[in-house]
Amino acid sequence: MKARWDIFCSVVDNYGDIGVTWRLARQLVAEQGCAVRLWVDDLRAFERMCPEVDVQAAQQWQEGVDVRLWPAHWPTTPAADVVIAAFACQLPPDYMEAMAARERTPLWMNLDYLSAEEWVVGCHGLPSVKFKGVQKYFFFPGFRPGTGGLLREAGLIEQRQAFQRDSQAQQQFLQDLGVVPMAGARLISLFAYENAGLASWLEVLAADGQPTHLLVPEGRILGDVQRWLGVEALGAGQVHLRGALTVQVLPFVRQEQYDRLLWCCDFNAVRGEDSFVRAQWAGRPLLWHIYRQDEDIHLDKLDAFLERYTEGLSPAAKGALIALWQAWNTDADMGANWKMLLEHWPEVTAHAEKWCLEQALQADLATALVHFYENWI
Known part of the structure; x- marks a missing residue:
């Protein structure tokens, strides 16, 4: 039985x-x-x-x-x-x-x-x-x-890799969500708790020489996005453009769709535990907003992960990634740290896939x- x-x-x-x-x-x-x-x-x-x-x-x-x-x-x-x-x-x-x-x-x-x-x-x-x-x-x-x-479901990594090799499948998936990024745009997903440091990150993205399309599923971070945009209300389906930054709010989707959203993006900001793990399986650079605990004991947990995750990175890339994560989780200014990470983009991108495949061996x-x-x- x-x-x-x-x-x-x-x-x-x-x-x-x-x-x-x-x-x-x-x-x-x-x-x-x-x-x-x-x-x-x-x-x-x-x-x-x-x-x-x-x-x-x-x-x-x-x-x-x-x-x-x-x-x-x-x-x-x-x-x-x-x-x-x-x-x-x-x-x-x-x-x-x-x-x-x-x-x-x-x-x-x-x-x-x-x-x-x-x-x-x-x-x-x-x-x-x-x-x-x-x-x-x-x-x-x-x-x-x-x-x-x-x-990790059976065959998940293989499914993800096949999807990421299929540009037409990605384009169709995004179109079904109403997402049509401009050519050459960096695609970022943002699912996070409230964060006072968000405005500094959005300012840098808006002033960047490369366009960014920011996809924000409905959730707690919307209030901060709304305040930065200076709009009265923000909900699913809305699209706002400021400088090089396009902000688009997505409806809350089921888990399989969220997985594919992560697979489509060049960078994923995630929160909590479930989306944190799924972003790692996406094989793309990520930013984790850890759940806050009393006396900041969550920061010990954050540092423990960063110590393990950054093994194998060059000292400069490791420092840039750690600085960005620590700024995000202490409501600090994100601008300079984001620019620093961009200087090591190829390395942190390759490292994300390597980390994913190593974890999949367990x-x-x-x-x-x-x-x-x-x-x-």
Whole structure:
């Protein structure tokens, strides 16, 4: 019999949590043959990336996944063989009792946040707390051998490379979104949290000798873009031109379309976790807006990734990339740092593809989870 999996997702950061768990649930079904229930406490956030979702339904099937609304009053339901608490969310007490009541206790894992910090390797797979004999384990995605790897569907890199070689397919995809860049324009995607440093970056892009077409999916950064443009309202479909910079707002798209948007662009500014990983699979230079945490501990996480990501770059290119990322994540002036990065554009572009291919040598996250379960039983 196929193993039954329950994945619990408490939506905290709008789309990152559900983005990761939705990709994982679909991959476990499609590639690993698992039976998956995905428990979500905010179906409206889910609807943005899966428009077919009925936000009123307590239970529904989407792409082979049994999607359940995580109710305030937990129903009587048997626990699965494998239980994943995504991003340290707290399981319902009644469900925990159901886990303990099973004749064979389930494998209970805390799927933690992605980090490049060295301590992750030592903690990955270790036992955590127990509940009435049910042992919980830490499971860390990561960029190093000895971690759980990254979410990556089978054949993803090959699909991306074929798409990037097909200029007609890219042009058609962009046209379907209403995007028609002028010849020779640099294409940049921008998906970020609010950022006071954005205006300085946009000023430099507008004054550049090369045209830039900036694609901004609907999200939290729109307010900053709107203020810089000096317009009263900014929404999907609008296009504004200032100097060498064209700003175009895109509607929120489903995950497969967002992947292709990243593949089309020369540079991708992304946020959180899901889009961060997908930008790496795009094989193009990127800029990560990490989720802020108290006492700026997120900057340690940022520095840990930069230390690993920039291995192999020349000192000048490494310094330029680190300076840009640090400026972006501290609301600092972006102008001089962006110009510095442009001086090393061929090198950082080649490095992005090299990094992608190196990461693809590791087992993907879904496969690593299944192997962990198989070893456990």
